[in-house]
Amino acid sequence: MDALETLLFRYPVLAPCRDSLAAAIAALIACYEADGTVFTCGNGGSAADADHIVGELLKGFTHPRPLPPADKQRLRELDPEDGSLLADRLQCGLRAFSLMSQIGITTAVGNDLGDALAPAQQLYGLGRPGDVLIALSTSGNARNVALAVQIAHLRKMTVIGLTGAGGGRLARLADIAIRAPAQQTYQIQELHLPIYHALCIAVENHFFPPAP
Incomplete structure (x- = not known):
C-alpha cells in the first residue's frame, strides 16, 4: 500500500482530500526531479510543523538513504579518518528550507521592514522557478503566509497550502489546497501532521525506494 492509500486507510476523514494530496505529491516529485527546493512556512504550531517537514526531507525518514558509492569513496579520499565517519553515517537529503527558523534575517526584517514580511523577504532572495512552497495556516488567513505565497507566485513556484475546512485566503491563493476537514485549530493541526x-514518505519512497 502506498503512502497516500495508507494515509486514507488510517484517516478516512481525509478521503475528500485525495485529489489534492495526489496533486501535492506529484508537485513535490516534479520539484525534486528538476533539482528544486521545497520551502515551508507557518506560525505557532504551524511554524513547528514547517520545521518538522524539513527534518523529514533532509535525511532518512522511514528508512535509511545511504550516500552514493562515488560520494563515499571521495569522502574517504579527502580524509581517511573523518571521511569514513561521514561516508558511513550521512544520508542523502532532499533540499528543504524552513522560512521560520532563520532568527537573524527574521528579526532584521521585523525590525526594519515589518514582522509580516520576513518569510516573503527570504523567499524573494532564495526562491526559484520550479521550487515549491508548503504554506501552513489553520485559519488560512495568516498575513505573513499570504505575503510569502504572493512572492512564490512571483518566482513561478508551486504553492501547496495546508489549511482547515474553511480554507481562508490561503485556499484561494494556493495552487494546491489541502483542507483538513476540521474547524478547531488543534484538530486541524492533528490532521496536518499525518x-x-x-x-x-511518498517523496522519499519515490527517490529512495525502500529495500524489498
Missing part, C-alpha cells in the same frame, strides 16, 4: 508525513 498529511505532511504522508507527503514526505
Whole structure:
C-alpha cells in the first residue's frame, strides 16, 4: 500500500482530500526531479510543523538513504579518518528550507521592514522557478503566509497550502489546497501532521525506494 492509500486507510476523514494530496505529491516529485527546493512556512504550531517537514526531507525518514558509492569513496579520499565517519553515517537529503527558523534575517526584517514580511523577504532572495512552497495556516488567513505565497507566485513556484475546512485566503491563493476537514485549530493541526508525513514518505519512497 502506498503512502497516500495508507494515509486514507488510517484517516478516512481525509478521503475528500485525495485529489489534492495526489496533486501535492506529484508537485513535490516534479520539484525534486528538476533539482528544486521545497520551502515551508507557518506560525505557532504551524511554524513547528514547517520545521518538522524539513527534518523529514533532509535525511532518512522511514528508512535509511545511504550516500552514493562515488560520494563515499571521495569522502574517504579527502580524509581517511573523518571521511569514513561521514561516508558511513550521512544520508542523502532532499533540499528543504524552513522560512521560520532563520532568527537573524527574521528579526532584521521585523525590525526594519515589518514582522509580516520576513518569510516573503527570504523567499524573494532564495526562491526559484520550479521550487515549491508548503504554506501552513489553520485559519488560512495568516498575513505573513499570504505575503510569502504572493512572492512564490512571483518566482513561478508551486504553492501547496495546508489549511482547515474553511480554507481562508490561503485556499484561494494556493495552487494546491489541502483542507483538513476540521474547524478547531488543534484538530486541524492533528490532521496536518499525518498529511505532511504522508507527503514526505511518498517523496522519499519515490527517490529512495525502500529495500524489498
